[in-house]
Every structure is written in structure tokens, then in C-alpha cells.
Amino acid sequence: MEEERQWIEEVLAGNKQAYAQIINKYKNQLYATILRMTKNPQDAQDLVQEAFIKVYHQLGKYEGKGTFSSWIYRVAINHCMDEFRKKRYKMQQLEISEDQVVNSNHPEVIFMKKEKNRQLEKLIGTLPEEERIIILLRYVNELSYSEISELVEVPVSSVRNKLHRAKKKLRETIKREGGDFHELSNNR
Missing domain, CATH: 1.10.10.10 (Winged helix-like DNA-binding domain superfamily/Winged helix DNA-binding domain)
Structure with a gap:
């Protein structure tokens, strides 16, 4: 948690490289969640990238209430829900390899x-x-x-x-x- 706060402060101070640390920590978890929502690997990759862009732009809004992981999940899931509503997303069956x-x-x-x-x-x-x-x-x-x-x-x-x-x-x-x-x- 302390490490995340340091990364957030660095990103807000202009160090864009610190954002790579946040992405590396959460990319797999977010991808797994979004993949199960979309049932489509390509859509999931796109939505994860878009979610990280949204998180980057909203990072200044994180107030430290609750865990950072919960906040980042909320931003990502809200982004997905918005996209589903926009596109009236059709769920597809995920083939498990x-x-x-x-x-x-x-x-x-x-x-x-x-x-x-x-x-x-x-x-x-x-x-x-x-x-x-x-x-x-x-x-x-x-x-x-x-x-x-x-x-x-x-x-x-x-x-x-x-x-x-x-x-x-x-x-x-x-x-x-x-x-x-x-x-x-x-x-x-």
C-alpha cells in the first residue's frame, strides 16, 4: 500500500515511468476479470488498455479512501459497463484452452x-x-x-x-x- 502511494505521488508529480509499476502490478488481474466479463480476449485487451488510460487520467481523484486496488477495479469495471451499454455488448462463449x-x-x-x-x-x-x-x-x-x-x-x-x-x-x-x-x- 505504501509502495502504491509512492507510485501515485510520483505519477502526479510528472514521472510517467512510475505508472508502469502500477500497470505491471494490476494488468493480469484486470485482464482476467475483464476477460470473464467479455468472453473475448481481444476485447478484454482493448478494454484493459482503455481502463488504464482512464485510471491514469483520474489518478488525481483517488483520495486514499479504501484500498487502491478496489479503486482501480471500480474505474476499470465502470469503464467496461459504460462500453457494454454503448455497444449493447453481446456475450460470446469463451473457449478455454x-x-x-x-x-x-x-x-x-x-x-x-x-x-x-x-x-x-x-x-x-x-x-x-x-x-x-x-x-x-x-x-x-x-x-x-x-x-x-x-x-x-x-x-x-x-x-x-x-x-x-x-x-x-x-x-x-x-x-x-x-x-x-x-x-x-x-x-x-
């Missing part, structure tokens, strides 16, 4: 994990946008309820309720269509 599956050399394990990930991505894609984002922030980015609350600008209780509803919808769909996802158990 074998490289993205856990490194197991057994072909059956690779196939099962790949298929399970594909099914889960498809299920999450059926959720309403707000619930989909909350699911991704919680389970992919492993953010706390309070961090998600800060990002999507709703009370923590609403985050909990939306997360509960989203998981319930996913469980019902799985039950209806058949499937087994331990990750969606009630205690997670």
Missing part, C-alpha cells in the same frame, strides 16, 4: 477439467450482468464482500444477497440440467 487448465498430464483429467470450466463459464454467462460481475469478483478475483461493495457501489448486504441469488440460480440450473459443481455448495 488446455493451457488454462491445471497442469495435469493425464488426458482424462485435462478433458474433465476443461469441460467443467467450459460448463461453469457458460452457466455464469447466463446470469444477469450485475450478478455475473459479483460472482467473478468474489470467486475469480477473491475479493472480500466489502471490496466488492466498494467496487459496485452497493451495500455489503446487497452484495451478499446478490451473490446468494446468483449461486442459487446456478444450483437450480445445474440441478435441472444435471451436473456436479462442488464449488456452488451453500457454504462457499
Whole structure:
């Protein structure tokens, strides 16, 4: 956190090289989140670049309230939401490559994990946008309820309720269509 504050101060003082440190720290996390929102690697890359430009121009607005990571996520997600509204973005199915599956050399394990990930991505894609984002922030980015609350600008209780509803919808769909996802158990 102290390191980030120093980078921010340096960028605001005119040192553009310090901004590279911020980009390096957050680019992979933002890309992963935005990729799951867009389901398209090229669109995700474009949106991450645009989000970092927006963050750069709004850096002076960061007041130090809450964590910098929550603030940067909020700017990036708000930018994506604006773009989705502008373009009436159509979600596409993300093909998960074998490289993205856990490194197991057994072909059956690779196939099962790949298929399970594909099914889960498809299920999450059926959720309403707000619930989909909350699911991704919680389970992919492993953010706390309070961090998600800060990002999507709703009370923590609403985050909990939306997360509960989203998981319930996913469980019902799985039950209806058949499937087994331990990750969606009630205690997670």
C-alpha cells in the first residue's frame, strides 16, 4: 500500500515511468476479470488498455479512501459497463484452452477439467450482468464482500444477497440440467 502511494505521488508529480509499476502490478488481474466479463480476449485487451488510460487520467481523484486496488477495479469495471451499454455488448462463449487448465498430464483429467470450466463459464454467462460481475469478483478475483461493495457501489448486504441469488440460480440450473459443481455448495 505504501509502495502504491509512492507510485501515485510520483505519477502526479510528472514521472510517467512510475505508472508502469502500477500497470505491471494490476494488468493480469484486470485482464482476467475483464476477460470473464467479455468472453473475448481481444476485447478484454482493448478494454484493459482503455481502463488504464482512464485510471491514469483520474489518478488525481483517488483520495486514499479504501484500498487502491478496489479503486482501480471500480474505474476499470465502470469503464467496461459504460462500453457494454454503448455497444449493447453481446456475450460470446469463451473457449478455454488446455493451457488454462491445471497442469495435469493425464488426458482424462485435462478433458474433465476443461469441460467443467467450459460448463461453469457458460452457466455464469447466463446470469444477469450485475450478478455475473459479483460472482467473478468474489470467486475469480477473491475479493472480500466489502471490496466488492466498494467496487459496485452497493451495500455489503446487497452484495451478499446478490451473490446468494446468483449461486442459487446456478444450483437450480445445474440441478435441472444435471451436473456436479462442488464449488456452488451453500457454504462457499
